Amino acid sequence: MTFTVKQKINVCNGKLLRMSHESESTGTTMDVNVYLPKQYWQCVRGNEALMKPIPTIYYLSGLTCTPQNASEKAMWQFQADKYGFVVVFPDTSPRGDDVPGDPEGSWDFGHGAGFYIDATKEPYSKNYNMYTYVHEELPRVLDQHFADTGKHVDFLENVSITGHSMGGYGALCGFLKQQAHYKSCSAFAPIVNPKNVPWGQKAFNGYLESKAEWDLHDPCELIKQTPREERRHILIHVGDADPFYEEQLKPQSIVEASQDTPWANKIELNIVAGFDHSYYFVSTFVPQHAKFHAEHLGLKEH
Numbered sequence: 001m002t003f004t005v006k007q008k009i010n011v012c013n014g015k016l017l018r019m020s021h022e023s024e025s026t027g028t029t030m031d032v033n034v035y036l037p038k039q040y041w042q043c044v045r046g047n048e049a050l051m052k053p054i055p056t057i058y059y060l061s062g063l064t065c066t067p068q069n070a071s072e073k074a075m076w077q078f079q080a081d082k083y084g085f086v087v088v089f090p091d092t093s094p095r096g097d098d099v100p101g102d103p104e105g106s107w108d109f110g111h112g113a114g115f116y117i118d119a120t121k122e123p124y125s126k127n128y129n130m131y132t133y134v135h136e137e138l139p140r141v142l143d144q145h146f147a148d149t150g151k152h153v154d155f156l157e158n159v160s161i162t163g164h165s166m167g168g169y170g171a172l173c174g175f176l177k178q179q180a181h182y183k184s185c186s187a188f189a190p191i192v193n194p195k196n197v198p199w200g201q202k203a204f205n206g207y208l209e210s211k212a213e214w215d216l217h218d219p220c221e222l223i224k225q226t227p228r229e230e231r232r233h234i235l236i237h238v239g240d241a242d243p244f245y246e247e248q249l250k251p252q253s254i255v256e257a258s259q260d261t262p263w264a265n266k267i268e269l270n271i272v273a274g275f276d277h278s279y280y281f282v283s284t285f286v287p288q289h290a291k292f293h294a295e296h297l298g299l300k301e302h
């Protein structure tokens with residue numbers, strides 16, 4: 001498995017690698033950006049004091065995004081250098097002329113809108129295997145790739161996950177299903193109850209063969225069925241001026257669903273006044289999310 005490094009860009013005190021690779025799970029070429037913080041380059045230069053593998057935060061983007069949007073606008077890089085973590089920005093769907101998209105050409109399904117689930121319905125099930133891609137294949141192939149260069153990054157064990165909107169949804173699902181894998185989860189304006197909102201219903205109708213599968217992909221259902229492992233917490237921010245707040249996001253739903261479960265009071269939901277859905281909102285709260293994940297990953301400020 002090889003990655004093509006298309007570009008290495010200096011950002012803050014590290015570098016952003018724009019890469020692509022052939023994915024087994026999607027059957028397509030997938031783009032992915034990886035930010036390697038200043039601590040990585042110190043390791044590569046052989047600084048003995050910093051030889052512990054660097055943990056990773058996976059950032060899942062929202063509808064219409066490529067790995068570029070968050071790499072350019074979320075400002076994770078400052079935080080990555082501050083604490084010493086790698087940030088991985090996967091793409092939001094398989095792409096290409098042979099990959100079916102939205103039959104009506106809309107932006108909320110198909111290309112750029114894979115919802116981080118493994119589709120079970122034709123014709124999407126061939127390529128839209130974003131759950132397996134993001135939570136299994138990508139970490140594994142990144143680990144293999146970087147092992148060849150000296151193994152300074154932990155892509156597999158000391159890892160956390162976050163995301164925005166559809167990506168916040170993807171982060172919550174992956175975390176609730178695989179707490180042994182992720183140390184912490186946070187989300188910016190996530191879709192928390194997809195089976196009850198238009199974006200989610202369109203995705204589930206399109207990607208899933210039967211309605212019986214919907215609950216397996218809904219954080220508000222998963223939270224009721226998932227025992228909470230020790231030290232696992234969820235941090236959420238949503239702006240009250242987000243135009244999608246009422247119709248698509250309904251963030252209170254996950255707090256309500258968590259009552260009478262081990263997750264009660266373990267979800268910190270911050271409704272922030274005046275913020276919208278954009279990267280002005282995301283970038284404002286990235287420092288708080290970085291601090292939260294750093295604590296769970298055992299990192300201290302540098």
Ligand SMILES: N[C@@H](CCC(=O)N[C@@H](CS)C(=O)NCC(=O)O)C(=O)O
Nearest residue numbers: 062063064065069107165166278279
């Ligand atoms: N394209 C949609 C908006 C979709 C949207 O807001 N996407 C969010 C994630 S759900 C995003 O991150 N957009 C890309 C960006 O802001 O860079 C529209 O025109 O209304």
